[in-house]
Amino acid sequence: MRQNFILQVILSILIVTMPVSAETTIYRFTKIIDGTGEALLARDIAVESGIIKAVGNNLDRSSNGNLVDMGSLIALPGLIDAHTHITYGLPEAPKGNAWGELGATTREQRVAAAKRNALLTLETGVTSVRDLNAGGGIDFELRDAINAGAVRGPRIFTSGPGIHPANDPSPEGTDKTTPEFLKAAAEKRIESGADWIKIFGTTGSADDLTSRAYYSAAAIKAAADVAKAAGKRITVHSYGIEAVDAAITAGVTSLDHPVGLTENHIKAMKAADIIYVPTIDHNRYYAQHSEEYGYDSNVRANLRVFVGRNIETVRRANHAGVTIAMGSDAVLTGFGENTCELRAFIAAGMSNAEAIKSATLNGAMLLGQDNDLGRIKVGYTADFIAVSGDPLTDINAIISGVTAVMKEGVLVVDHRTGGKVNKPNCGTLY
Numbered sequence: 001m002r003q004n005f006i007l008q009v010i011l012s013i014l015i016v017t018m019p020v021s022a023e024t025t026i027y028r029f030t031k032i033i034d035g036t037g038e039a040l041l042a043r044d045i046a047v048e049s050g051i052i053k054a055v056g057n058n059l060d061r062s063s064n065g066n067l068v069d070m071g072s073l074i075a076l077p078g079l080i081d082a083h084t085h086i087t088y089g090l091p092e093a094p095k096g097n098a099w100g101e102l103g104a105t106t107r108e109q110r111v112a113a114a115k116r117n118a119l120l121t122l123e124t125g126v127t128s129v130r131d132l133n134a135g136g137g138i139d140f141e142l143r144d145a146i147n148a149g150a151v152r153g154p155r156i157f158t159s160g161p162g163i164h165p166a167n168d169p170s171p172e173g174t175d176k177t178t179p180e181f182l183k184a185a186a187e188k189r190i191e192s193g194a195d196w197i198k199i200f201g202t203t204g205s206a207d208d209l210t211s212r213a214y215y216s217a218a219a220i221k222a223a224a225d226v227a228k229a230a231g232k233r234i235t236v237h238s239y240g241i242e243a244v245d246a247a248i249t250a251g252v253t254s255l256d257h258p259v260g261l262t263e264n265h266i267k268a269m270k271a272a273d274i275i276y277v278p279t280i281d282h283n284r285y286y287a288q289h290s291e292e293y294g295y296d297s298n299v300r301a302n303l304r305v306f307v308g309r310n311i312e313t314v315r316r317a318n319h320a321g322v323t324i325a326m327g328s329d330a331v332l333t334g335f336g337e338n339t340c341e342l343r344a345f346i347a348a349g350m351s352n353a354e355a356i357k358s359a360t361l362n363g364a365m366l367l368g369q370d371n372d373l374g375r376i377k378v379g380y381t382a383d384f385i386a387v388s389g390d391p392l393t394d395i396n397a398i399i400s401g402v403t404a405v406m407k408e409g410v411l412v413v414d415h416r417t418g419g420k421v422n423k424p425n426c427g428t429l430y
């Protein structure tokens, strides 16, 4: 214990005295909360060339760096949304048949909507997303434009079109579930430059809450094997448990959505370090926005029941120590509500620190970027947010209090002296 204390003191002295140059900007906060969910014994973050150069106290005394006083704001790492559909958007508000209206959009309209969604996402404090199903190469285009600095938005890790019977129609008379068919489908994504291979393992989306398996376990494994050999990550969409065993056997990186995981599934996911992205809140979104989609009261009731099942599953998985990442499954008017998922995590029994970790460090682990993103730590990319209020006591400080957002050392959102802080209407959870 005492040795630990001495080590801490030595470390903090090392951190404080790390040299910083004149090009360095030091941001001084009231408090800094790391992606581990712990408050640091430091208030200053020194940024240079988009990288965190030092974290400590009174850093300006040991350098000629510029000091920016962030007042009473609290810093956290830039958030990571592990499940978006950033290319799903309409030129105007939905008129009651949102999916039909989306189907009628032009590519140009989708590109414009994707850019708007990217900005709305930044306003929520999200600086990185994993986008999981997009057509026409719009996701790649947006990713590259953002990386080049031509468009303002979160960095995007993308899958291109998910592997799905609608995206991968089988040639007449052939069995689409063969391992060879799915292997070829995965190879196509790898060639196109996808960062992720997404497999729709089951039905289930929006008002369809079914979970019927599309593919055999052998087929899913064949796609996963070829993806892994190419250094890609794999995720499986399973609304219920119908594709969960196949995904676990295939050794996927993550499982998206599933409700009703058994204790054996939970044990196996933990043992294999498979990350759970439960996307609880998106069914609240569909219920709350049902008029935009033309959903009736029956659909609304079913969505609310599903939210309850999802919360119950997350409660057990979290208790058992499964790594959980925040994914909004945001579509259309859901952008700007990305972080309402954190409220659902608290409802499922997570501590505030665990919820913070799910949206930062766990997201970075999922992306394979945990040496670069998701923490406020020397050497990491300078992505951080400034919130009013303390999210360790009230998670709403993140949901409705994001006052400034820094991405790669640039303040891409700054409402310290004006402009509207994003305050989503998360409505009633269930």
Ligand SMILES: [Zn+2]
Pocket (backbone or CB within 6 Å): 083, 084, 085, 132, 329
């Ligand atoms: Zn989705």
